[in-house]
Amino acid sequence: MSESLTRNFIIESIRAAEDGAGFWATLSTEFAVPREYGNEILIHNGSTVDLARSTLPLVVCHNTDDLNIGIVENLKIVGQKLKGLIRFGKSKRAKEILQDxxxxxxxxLSIGYQILESHFEGDxxxxxxxxxxxxxxxxxxxxPNAGIGRSKNSEKKLMNTEKTPAAGANSRSASNPSAIVQKERDRIRDITSIGSRRGMDVEAQEFIESGKSVQAFRNLALERLDDEDSSASPASHASVYMGRPGIDSSGFPEFSIKRALQALKDPRSVDAGYEFExxxxxxxxxxxxxxxxxxxxGYPNLQKRSMNVGTIGAGGAVVPSNLRPDLFIDALTVESAIMDLNITTFNETEGTLILPRAVSNPTANWNNLDDVDSIAESDAVLDQISFSPKQLTSMTTLSHKLIMQSSPDAEAMIQGMLAESIAEELDKQSVQGDGVGSKITGITNTTGIGSIEYANGGSPSWADIVNLEAQLTTNKxxxxxxxxxxHPLMxxxxxxxxxxxxxxxxILKDGMMNGHRVQVSTNVPATTVVFGAWSEFxxxxWGILALDVNPYGATDFAKGNVKVRAxxxxxxxxxxxxxxxTLTEAVA
Known part of the structure; x- marks a missing residue:
């Protein structure tokens, strides 16, 4: 394991070095830190801690791209603790943070580290x-429930080295009654949650009563997925993927995009420590x-738009001094028709997603089995379809006042603005994407779909609609x-x-056509009709939205605006x- 990890702790007191050049600090202990797989314990002795980097940078919010505000030197192991001498720099920023x-x-404080060698002892x-x-x-x-950092009840303390540690401070959580109780509560909660999502309440209760681990129950849930019929509903697939070990977006309820944008706009800000972690x-x-x-x-919704506090309809309506946030009417955008068609979704995918599919099924035959005929073997022909990340991007301009002065409802507004334009482009490319370069391949350009035409210059007839549906029935x-x-015109x-x-x-009446629902979207070509079994789409x-900001555009800098790329x-x-x-107009 070589990933970069972090641990947090609170500064209770600091002891100045004898020469007045810095402060001695306890950087880490053997306190057990909750992770998604169980507790994590760092062994502290001369052979387990790699101190090849004898001097560590002191940074803000783990942002190693920015210049450090100081250093931590003279690292040493003292009584199962890692200690170091913190020295702040002479820059204005370093002095401001030191005073705070x-x-x-x-x-x-938080220490970043890498685990080089490890083993499991239980969980x-x-x-x-x-x-x-x-x-x-x-x-x-x-x-702590998200597996990132620590809460105040489980953080290590940056103690005065001349003080006597509290009883049990160096012991692992196994000797701390309150930690044991909390760990058991977490185990019961996690197993119950997974069981509820997967319809495995009985199995969850059995695992709880037998004292089995959360990881063991997750493994069982994944095995059940493999055993399920391939025709399982989209919801059942998604629920298992949301319950698997790994990242669950519901575990980050307090993440603020607005606060993160503030910090990206002003790297000196320390208001977004949680978001950076x-x-x-x-x-x-x-x-x-x-x-x-x-x-x-969970899923964000892309089109280029600007929002400004001073303009109603462009972000101005969300400022508390102008209008009540709960009465804000969002700008009209093209509705995400694709997401409303009960398609199959895989959220928070990891790596390349590969789904098997049958090209042909085994054949059945009639046989005389009275020592006359032998049953002929026939196997299903299978192939697979793979999914790999492709980047859908948007660019929008946010005003300084919108980011800094809007009410809490502006958080949802900023998320929504980024989301809507993504949904619009997703709809368009899901239907028309040609797969060239970095684009996705849409339905109309997928090899093997059915296709018929109606007369050039005319419009689809009832017979055309019936023949279009026959394209699916002939494929069973x-x-x-x-x-x-x-399209609305169609x-x-x-x-x-x-x-x-x-x-x-x-032909079309009350939103139905020959007994089938009709969804309307401007992202479909005006002369095309698409018909399909949408659970096959x-x-x-991959579970994340990546953000970058550029506050230094030629016109934006003068106005205090910032461009945001999603x-x-x-x-x-x-x-x-x-x-x-598809049913399309014939070419003349």
């Missing part, structure tokens, strides 16, 4: 070789090295989750086209091409 530390305003990971690489001043420690943990878990600030998401696609997707045409002359019965996302990793695909067909 002395005043008790900044009280949280506990014991690090027998590890290396520190930086120490950070942070404002808000991360939630979450981003660092996501970076570690996902193996990212692109330097973006990563935001945990069962109707159930089927629906049409059309919908208008079909609403005024009779099934047969002079009948007064129209798969959307995979990047979402996703991919789409069709499991069974025969489940979709």
């Amino acid at each position: 530390v002395k005043a008790g305003i900044l009280i949280n 506990d990971l014991v690090a027998t070789k590890w290396a520190p690489h930086e120490v950070s001043i942070v404002s808000v420690p991360a939630d 979450v981003s660092q943990e996501l970076t570690r878990k996902l193996g990212r090295k692109d330097g973006h600030l990563l935001v945990p998401i 696609i069962r109707f159930g989750n089927t629906a049409y997707l059309v 919908a208008a045409t079909l609403k005024t086209t009779e099934v047969a002359a002079n009948t007064g019965v129209f 798969v959307l995979a996302t 990047i979402l990793d996703l991919d789409v695909g069709v499991r069974r091409p025969g489940a979709f067909a």
